[in-house]
Amino acid sequence: MARWRLRKSGFRFNAWHSFPDDSGYDARPHGHDYEFSLLLEAAACPQGMLYDARRLKQLVVDRVISRLDHQNLNDLLPQPSSELLAEWIWRQLRPHLPPELKIGIELWETRSIALEYWGEE
Numbered sequence: 001m002a003r004w005r006l007r008k009s010g011f012r013f014n015a016w017h018s019f020p021d022d023s024g025y026d027a028r029p030h031g032h033d034y035e036f037s038l039l040l041e042a043a044a045c046p047q048g049m050l051y052d053a054r055r056l057k058q059l060v061v062d063r064v065i066s067r068l069d070h071q072n073l074n075d076l077l078p079q080p081s082s083e084l085l086a087e088w089i090w091r092q093l094r095p096h097l098p099p100e101l102k103i104g105i106e107l108w109e110t111r112s113i114a115l116e117y118w119g120e121e
Contacts, residue, residue, distance in 0.1 A: 002043065006050045007106075008057070009037040013065050017073035017080040032109050034068075036089065039104035039116075040097070051101065063092040082109045086117035094119060 016031035038060060040050050073080035077088060086107040094103055108114040 004042055004045045004050050006040045006053060007037050008040075008053050008060075009035075011036050011038065011060050011065065013069040015068050015071050015073050019079075029072075034085075035108045036086070037106040038093065039106060041102040041104065042100055044100075051097070059093065059096055063096065064089050067092075082107055082113065082115055083117070086115060087119075090117055090119045 012033065012035045014031060014033055016029055018029040019026045021027070038056055042050055068076075073085065077084050086105045089107070090103060090105050093105075097103060102118065104116055104118045106114060106116045
């Protein structure tokens with residue numbers, strides 16, 4: 001079966017966090033220049049496109065970037081790991097995108113650490 005996947009990249013924000021129970025340096029507050037991509041996937045491509053990519057930028061700015069940029073992630077998440085942050089981003093966007101689209105988040109915490117979260121579809 002054919003699958004279509006659209007990736008909108010380049011979403012960036014700066015935030016800080018700490019892991020007080022960590023026995024190493026992550027116990028101290030520290031920041032990251034996060035970057036993420038939004039991935040949309042579907043089996044059908046009605047009207048020739050999955051979703052208007054131009055509309056994604058404003059949606060992400062309004063629902064995610066405005067709430068995360070230059071914030072303490074510990075105020076948002078009890079355990080501000082990349083895994084839980086990616087899930088939080090997904091939950092902010094899921095209600096605002098068509099239900100027939102599967103949604104993925106690719107989140108980069110550093111140049112060498114990234115993960116994908118595909119939600120509860």
